[in-house]
Amino acid sequence: MPIVHSRPRRLWRRTIRLLIATTLVTSVPLAVADSRAILEGERFHPEVGAHGMVATSHFLASQVAHDVLADGGNAVDAAVTAGFALAVTQPRSGNIGGGGFMLISDEKSGKVIAIDYREKAPSAAYETMFQNDAGEAVPRLSRFTHNASGVPGTVAGLALALDQYGTLSLAEALAPAIDLAENGFPLPQRFVDGIEQARERLEKWPATRAKFFKPDGSRYDVGDIYRQPDLAATLKRIADKGPREFYEGETARLIAAEMQDHDGLMTREDLAAYQPTIREPSHGTYRGYDVYAMSPPSSGGVHIVQMLNILEGYDIGAMGFNSADTIHVMAEAMKRAYADRSKYLGDTDFVDVPLEGLTSKAYADELRAEIPLDQATPSTEIAPGKPLPYESNETTHFSIADDNGLAVSNTYTINFSYGSGIVVEGAGFLLNNEMDDFSAKPGVPNAYGLIGGEANKVEPNKRMLSSMTPTIVKKDGHNVLITGSPGGSRIITTTLQVLMNVIDHDMNVQTAVSVPRIHHQWLPDEIRIEQGISPDTIALLEAMGHTVSQQDAMGAAQSILIDDGTFYGGADPRRSTSSAMGL
Ligand code: GLY
Numbered sequence: 001m002p003i004v005h006s007r008p009r010r011l012w013r014r015t016i017r018l019l020i021a022t023t024l025v026t027s028v029p030l031a032v033a034d035s036r037a038i039l040e041g042e043r044f045h046p047e048v049g050a051h052g053m054v055a056t057s058h059f060l061a062s063q064v065a066h067d068v069l070a071d072g073g074n075a076v077d078a079a080v081t082a083g084f085a086l087a088v089t090q091p092r093s094g095n096i097g098g099g100g101f102m103l104i105s106d107e108k109s110g111k112v113i114a115i116d117y118r119e120k121a122p123s124a125a126y127e128t129m130f131q132n133d134a135g136e137a138v139p140r141l142s143r144f145t146h147n148a149s150g151v152p153g154t155v156a157g158l159a160l161a162l163d164q165y166g167t168l169s170l171a172e173a174l175a176p177a178i179d180l181a182e183n184g185f186p187l188p189q190r191f192v193d194g195i196e197q198a199r200e201r202l203e204k205w206p207a208t209r210a211k212f213f214k215p216d217g218s219r220y221d222v223g224d225i226y227r228q229p230d231l232a233a234t235l236k237r238i239a240d241k242g243p244r245e246f247y248e249g250e251t252a253r254l255i256a257a258e259m260q261d262h263d264g265l266m267t268r269e270d271l272a273a274y275q276p277t278i279r280e281p282s283h284g285t286y287r288g289y290d291v292y293a294m295s296p297p298s299s300g301g302v303h304i305v306q307m308l309n310i311l312e313g314y315d316i317g318a319m320g321f322n323s324a325d326t327i328h329v330m331a332e333a334m335k336r337a338y339a340d341r342s343k344y345l346g347d348t349d350f351v352d353v354p355l356e357g358l359t360s361k362a363y364a365d366e367l368r369a370e371i372p373l374d375q376a377t378p379s380t381e382i383a384p385g386k387p388l389p390y391e392s393n394e395t396t397h398f399s400i401a402d403d404n405g406l407a408v409s410n411t412y413t414i415n416f417s418y419g420s421g422i423v424v425e426g427a428g429f430l431l432n433n434e435m436d437d438f439s440a441k442p443g444v445p446n447a448y449g450l451i452g453g454e455a456n457k458v459e460p461n462k463r464m465l466s467s468m469t470p471t472i473v474k475k476d477g478h479n480v481l482i483t484g485s486p487g488g489s490r491i492i493t494t495t496l497q498v499l500m501n502v503i504d505h506d507m508n509v510q511t512a513v514s515v516p517r518i519h520h521q522w523l524p525d526e527i528r529i530e531q532g533i534s535p536d537t538i539a540l541l542e543a544m545g546h547t548v549s550q551q552d553a554m555g556a557a558q559s560i561l562i563d564d565g566t567f568y569g570g571a572d573p574r575r576s577t578s579s580a581m582g583l
Pocket of ligand 1: 395413416434437466467468488489
């Protein structure tokens, strides 16, 4: 396999790191950063890692992240390496043309920080850019054109994480991805199926066709060695010149040229101005656990805390896993949270979001008091709306932890599977269609049927609202659960259920990740379920007035549980390439 370093080299590198670390420990005691250090972005965790766990949606990304830990890197080193590797091995969602969020928890300082590398609207973006002359939203414009793309944040975000909290150089973290892109890897079934499902979109643009199909236009087969020379060259430029190359160098020139050739608004100035941001995550408590999840511009953390606050008032463990009573109160909590999302949530750099109110226990008490125990509240009585069907989506989450108390929860995306479907000519990567996460017109649902309000209207340089919910749960100061998921609007409820399965239902992490999930997002007014909810339960829910709709599987919650110093990985079986590896 091209990506596996030879054992002697790994051992040699590891020996050098251990020698350095030993020298540091014995001669100059390592300073543990004080509480402000992480928020200010100082390097805070320079010790080497040795043991840990990685869980990603692609076994090759898990392998290279595992190798980084085995070589003595820490969880951030492994996470950044996995992030770049996924951009090569899983281009439907792994990316350098999109953005995301990374939570980092350091037990030693007690701090949890969030890196926001969400895309931004170009500076020439305007409120009505996805509407026609009659003022109606035109979904095609925000999904499948060059203007569907926000300014990508992934390269800057991963580089920031590495620079501030890792021990590897950017070139070292990029090396496995470059190797995979240049020398190729054998294609798994999921990759081949994904291209077939998106064939129409991927055949439209010449550079996309060249990336995803053979030179004669035929499809790749399972086991074919898949090479991406343009992407390898882009990654090499970033490795040689640093992350600003993407924003100010040849890669920026290629993106700007792609935009100019197709009336896209994004410019070289937009790229040069892009910076990721370090934020404080949303924080709440649930039955004695501390829950940290992504703050705005994601809605995920706010609403996971809000739903947990509501659900804390019920004895969920006694009510039972996926019993009708439990699903009923979960659905009622979900409806209320998603109704609030539609009104209040947006980029806090642009709008005031009542974060304290939404996440307060008192507000949850008020909401809970409205919930009858035996009857569904119609969504129209919670707030008005106009449902649209769900659509497919793709994002990817990975979780990594090491035995020095460092844990990383990362979710990143180009929005739909294969984003806008547009590969940057000469640069070999897909552009996101994240602009669809803005409200094209307040009150009109996006691709996930999510209604947005004024707070999430399109504005220049603004970050579009997200549902991505990378989450870290701690108990008594220790990292316990690292989780998150793809799934568009279902991200928040998927993550919620992994957490409840562990805390309320005492499941091991693999069971917590695997068991059937449910989802309600206020509009459409239905409980969406996966296979595996019993007909008796469905009948009881319908008798309460719920509409229940069984649809495709939801999410892929690659998760880690740490119990008394032992790491357990939960790879989500909903993705055939998922892989958790411990060492
Ligand atoms: N693009 C999906 C999300 O950010 O929620």
